[in-house]
Amino acid sequence: MMDKTFEPAAIETRMRALWDEVQAFKAGRPERLGAKPYSIMIPPPNVTGSLHIGHALNNTLQDVLCRFERMRGRDVLWQPGMDHAGIATQTVVERQLQDRQEPDRRTMGREAFVERVWAWKAESGGQILDQLQRLGASCDWSRTRFTMDEGLSEAVLEAFVSLHKAGLIYRDKRLVNWDPGLGTAVSDIEVVSVEMRGSLWHFRYPIEGEPGRFITVATTRPETMLGDTAVAVHPNDERYRDLVGRHALLPLVGRRIPIVADAYSDPDKGSGAVKITPGHDFNDFEVGRRHALAVINIFDAGARLAIDGNTAFLEDAAPEDGVLALHGLDRAEARKRVVALMDERGLLEKTEPHTLMVPHGDRSNAVIEPWLTDQWYVDAAKLAGPALDAVRDGDTSFHPKSWEKTYFDWLENIQPWCVSRQLWWGHRIPAWYGPDGRTFVEKREAEARAAAEAHYGRAVDLRRDEDVLDTWFSSGLWAFSTLGWPHATPELARYYPTSTLVTGFDIIFFWVARMMMLSLFVTGETPFKDVYIHALVRDEKGAKMSKSKGNVVDPLTLIDDHGADALRFTLAAMAAQGRDIKLSVARIEGYKGFATKLWNATRFLRMNQCRRDPTFEPGAACEVLSRWILGESSKAVAEVTGALDAFRFNDAAAAAYRFVWNVFCDWFIELAKPVLQGEASAARTETRAVAAAVLDDILKLLHPFMPFVTEAIWGYGTAGEDGEPARETVLALALWPRPAPPDRAAEAEIGWVIDLVSEVRSFRSEMSIGSQPLALSLVGATPAARARAEAHRPMIESLARLSRFDFVDGAPAAAAQLVVRDTIAAIPLAGLVDATAERARLSKEKGKLDADVAKIETELGNENFLKRAKEEAIEAKRERREDALMRLGAVARALDRLASIE
RNA sequence: GGGCGCGUAGCUCAGCGGGAGAGCACUCCCUUGACAUGGGAGGGGUCACAGGUUCAAUCCCUGUCGUGCCCACCA
Numbered sequence: 001m002m003d004k005t006f007e008p009a010a011i012e013t014r015m016r017a018l019w020d021e022v023q024a025f026k027a028g029r030p031e032r033l034g035a036k037p038y039s040i041m042i043p044p045p046n047v048t049g050s051l052h053i054g055h056a057l058n059n060t061l062q063d064v065l066c067r068f069e070r071m072r073g074r075d076v077l078w079q080p081g082m083d084h085a086g087i088a089t090q091t092v093v094e095r096q097l098q099d100r101q102e103p104d105r106r107t108m109g110r111e112a113f114v115e116r117v118w119a120w121k122a123e124s125g126g127q128i129l130d131q132l133q134r135l136g137a138s139c140d141w142s143r144t145r146f147t148m149d150e151g152l153s154e155a156v157l158e159a160f161v162s163l164h165k166a167g168l169i170y171r172d173k174r175l176v177n178w179d180p181g182l183g184t185a186v187s188d189i190e191v192v193s194v195e196m197r198g199s200l201w202h203f204r205y206p207i208e209g210e211p212g213r214f215i216t217v218a219t220t221r222p223e224t225m226l227g228d229t230a231v232a233v234h235p236n237d238e239r240y241r242d243l244v245g246r247h248a249l250l251p252l253v254g255r256r257i258p259i260v261a262d263a264y265s266d267p268d269k270g271s272g273a274v275k276i277t278p279g280h281d282f283n284d285f286e287v288g289r290r291h292a293l294a295v296i297n298i299f300d301a302g303a304r305l306a307i308d309g310n311t312a313f314l315e316d317a318a319p320e321d322g323v324l325a326l327h328g329l330d331r332a333e334a335r336k337r338v339v340a341l342m343d344e345r346g347l348l349e350k351t352e353p354h355t356l357m358v359p360h361g362d363r364s365n366a367v368i369e370p371w372l373t374d375q376w377y378v379d380a381a382k383l384a385g386p387a388l389d390a391v392r393d394g395d396t397s398f399h400p401k402s403w404e405k406t407y408f409d410w411l412e413n414i415q416p417w418c419v420s421r422q423l424w425w426g427h428r429i430p431a432w433y434g435p436d437g438r439t440f441v442e443k444r445e446a447e448a449r450a451a452a453e454a455h456y457g458r459a460v461d462l463r464r465d466e467d468v469l470d471t472w473f474s475s476g477l478w479a480f481s482t483l484g485w486p487h488a489t490p491e492l493a494r495y496y497p498t499s500t501l502v503t504g505f506d507i508i509f510f511w512v513a514r515m516m517m518l519s520l521f522v523t524g525e526t527p528f529k530d531v532y533i534h535a536l537v538r539d540e541k542g543a544k545m546s547k548s549k550g551n552v553v554d555p556l557t558l559i560d561d562h563g564a565d566a567l568r569f570t571l572a573a574m575a576a577q578g579r580d581i582k583l584s585v586a587r588i589e590g591y592k593g594f595a596t597k598l599w600n601a602t603r604f605l606r607m608n609q610c611r612r613d614p615t616f617e618p619g620a621a622c623e624v625l626s627r628w629i630l631g632e633s634s635k636a637v638a639e640v641t642g643a644l645d646a647f648r649f650n651d652a653a654a655a656a657y658r659f660v661w662n663v664f665c666d667w668f669i670e671l672a673k674p675v676l677q678g679e680a681s682a683a684r685t686e687t688r689a690v691a692a693a694v695l696d697d698i699l700k701l702l703h704p705f706m707p708f709v710t711e712a713i714w715g716y717g718t719a720g721e722d723g724e725p726a727r728e729t730v731l732a733l734a735l736w737p738r739p740a741p742p743d744r745a746a747e748a749e750i751g752w753v754i755d756l757v758s759e760v761r762s763f764r765s766e767m768s769i770g771s772q773p774l775a776l777s778l779v780g781a782t783p784a785a786r787a788r789a790e791a792h793r794p795m796i797e798s799l800a801r802l803s804r805f806d807f808v809d810g811a812p813a814a815a816a817q818l819v820v821r822d823t824i825a826a827i828p829l830a831g832l833v834d835a836t837a838e839r840a841r842l843s844k845e846k847g848k849l850d851a852d853v854a855k856i857e858t859e860l861g862n863e864n865f866l867k868r869a870k871e872e873a874i875e876a877k878r879e880r881r882e883d884a885l886m887r888l889g890a891v892a893r894a895l896d897r898l899a900s901i902e
Numbered sequence: 903g904g905g906c907g908c909g910u911a912g913c914u915c916a917g918c919g920g921g922a923g924a925g926c927a928c929u930c931c932c933u934u935g936a937c938a939u940g941g942g943a944g945g946g947g948u949c950a951c952a953g954g955u956u957c958a959a960u961c962c963c964u965g966u967c968g969u970g971c972c973c974a975c976c977a
Contacts, residue, residue, distance in 0.1 A: 264976085265977085357974090403906095574915075576915090765931065768930080
């Protein structure tokens with residue numbers, strides 16, 4: 001027997017053990033090898049990660065799909081795993097070394113440090129996988145992969161080498177986004193612009209050969225002037241026309257720099273003349289290229305001034321006293337000093353307050369410095385073509401479709417992807433350099449040696465590239481590397497391309513687009529058929545939740561407090577929202593109530609011997625109530641199925657909720673009580689079986705959303721009572737119900753009963769009658785109506801709380817009259833309410849009906865409406881008019897009768 | 903500067919061409935043997951604003967206002 005109260009925590013632990021025991025989530029179960037595969041690759045969480053609310057949403061939706069497809073009989077692979085998260089993990093371990101006052105990474109050396117990271121992973125990495133299981137994620141946990149494990153590392157090497165051989169990966173020296181905090185290059189999408197308040201300094205640069213004449217340039221970054229190699233003005237700018245081709249003398253540095261005409265310069269900005277620093281500004285770099293300007297790097301890897309002994313800086317320069325003393329200063333300090341020096345020399349024209357967008361590293365939050373270095377790049381523009389075509393041609397579809405525009409816009413304007421990182425934790429780039437700097441890219445050192453030997457004609461010493469790859473490079477291979485690629489495994493053949501990718505829009509660029517590009521290049525196939533993009537869970541201000549802001553809602557706490565099922569149901573029900581979800585705890589509480597409701601309804605059915613009957617055939621049900629609830633159940637099955645097929649998680653959840661609570665519990669169980677609690681009869685036997693059968697369908701419908709409570713109620717492995725057969729399988733592997741056609745006659749009949757009961761309840765409440773029993777008479781009922789009333793008499797008497805229920809020919813005097821479809825029900829007023837109250841009630845109803853009828857009449861009187869509207873629309877309107885008129889007539893007659901009594 | 907959203911009941915949000923919905927909150931009634939984590943009945947909305955298309959607009963189009971996000975190389 002079930003526990004009296006619903007305790008999610010206990011159930012969750014037990015069900016996890018059960019699924020584990022029967023290996024419910026294992027892909028490739030022998031009995032399903034003939035079935036169509038369905039596969040989802042989990043967006044691999046960071047190994048350093050712990051479950052946040054975004055993961056909870058993302059994985060709930062994936063789990064809903066996987067459980068749904070599994071119950072439809074598909075062979076489901078939900079591939080789990082983790083990402084090595086280069087920067088995040090290296091940072092965590094470095095911090096740990098610092099906290100424990102151990103030698104830092106440079107002191108311990110690369111090999112020891114990497115070993116240390118592995119040790120950290122073994123000890124405290126990957127807690128998130130257990131947390132996902134607490135959420136109920138039905139991944140095939142036996143297949144868990146890690147981007148740094150052996151197989152995936154091989155895939156990375158293979159992909160890198162073949163991209164290189166195809167000329168799609170190359171090494172280049174150009175400006176990169178340098179993160180001085182982390183000491184590594186990052187890609188452009190890892191840079192976020194932050195609005196900051198700063199100043200705009202106007203500097204005077206003396207014109208060569210014309211003492212006393214200056215050209216004024218405005219800058220937000222005074223310290224970079226040390227690296228200036230030109231001043232640019234617009235070709236059409238009259239003010240400066242005579243200066244083009246001449247030179248300015250860079251103050252403090254004494255460098256002679258040309259004044260060039262370039263359309264990049266905007267006459268309306270600042271002074272119209274702009275200082276050009278090709279070494280530390282992306283635009284200036286381009287200007288420099290057009291005018292063959294020198295590129296001077298004035299910073300070291302930590303963005304400190306590196307000018308002393310800097311040959312590029314010192315060439316053709318004669319730094320003033322004190323300038324070389326700035327060597328080693330941080331950017332911010334250098335800025336102050338440069339401004340002060342310029343001011344002292346009377347070369348600071350003015351300083352204006354200015355707001356500007358400053359690039360920051362998304363991980364480190366350090367100000368990014370454009371810096372000239374050698375890095376590895378992926379030729380993304382070339383890879384983008386097939387990735388664009390795949391979506392344009394519909395091989396891959398986004399849901400909602402509107403995200404395709406975002407995807408197209410980005411790929412159409414894509415820049416080379418910088419994939420090298422100056423870190424130690426990650427996939428080391430398989431490139432070796434010969435004595436002359438020649439590069440050999442091979443999967444293994446031995447192959448590189450062989451290639452080098454072939455090239456040089458002798459064995460030479462090779463030096464391996466120090467850098468590792470961007471974490472997103474290995475994530476980009478995830479769709480197939482997890483299945484064993486580059487080996488032709490049976491899993492690869494069976495589950496790739498995958499079915500659906502579920503992710504948030506914030507990683508369309510980072511991950512989705514790159515998986516598309518890399519998968520298409522490597523496998524020639526689009527990695528997934530459908531991409532479902534869900535909302536981001538944000539805080540109440542619409543900001544991303546983050547630990548540093550302290551605005552996170554911990555899903556594990558929510559699970560502790562309300563149960564995983566309630567959290568999951570809430571997330572699924574809210575999945576429709578556009579781009580923001582503001583999670584409401586009240587809503588979660590509400591859905592916990594839903595799980596409790598299901599629990600208690602089940603208890604009631606068990607108490608009333610509603611057992612599954614294997615011989616029961618739903619199609620052969622005789623009772624109207626049976627046929628009705630079976631029809632309603634079918635409707636719910638169709639709704640939930642259709643909604644899930646279309647990724648409308650919220651509609652699916654709402655349809656299931658409505659059916660279970662508002663139809664099954666509120667009406668079916670209540671209507672069935674007289675039979676269930678009555679004497680033995682064929683009707684009782686049938687009702688019990690029907691109740692059990694519909695409950696089974698309910699458990700199935702809800703299982704994708706609330707796996708724990710439904711599996712617990714399903715009761716696999718627990719003894720059936722009173723000869724009830726034991727379950728053949730766990731619910732997770734049971735088959736999804738198939739809808740049957742609804743029974744219109746039963747629908748009309750039970751609908752009438754429900755309306756009658758509702759009318760009586762409404763009357764009782766409006767008239768403040770309380771709970772005392774009422775006498776009710778059907779007035780002038782047709783034989784059919786009479787038969788119907790008789791058939792359901794026990795239900796009606798019990799739900800409407802009637803002391804008497806009979807039939808009369810004419811309306812009794814001093815009685816309230818209720819209109820129920822085509823029937824009038826009369827309740828004697830004597831001793832209950834006075835005629836005034838009843839007249840008020842009827843008048844109110846009449847008012848509503850009058851307004852309704854008037855509105856419909858107007859529409860039906862409109863010729864254009866009749867001429868142009870759809871047939872169904874007109875017909876529906878006519879039906880509404882008939883119904884309203886009928887009710888209005890009854891109400892009017894009742895009012896007349898009241899008047900005649902008084 | 904471009905792009906994409908959103909403005910619907912007190913709150914959080916669904917709906918998106920033909921009768922305005924849910925959860926929570928609120929009011930009233932009900933401890934009837936599944937559930938008071940409950941049951942029943944209610945109140946509450948010119949669906950941001952202004953035009954337009956249509957027989958018909960919360961829903962489609964245009965604009966305005968408010969609000970949020972993404973992208974962008976501006977001194």
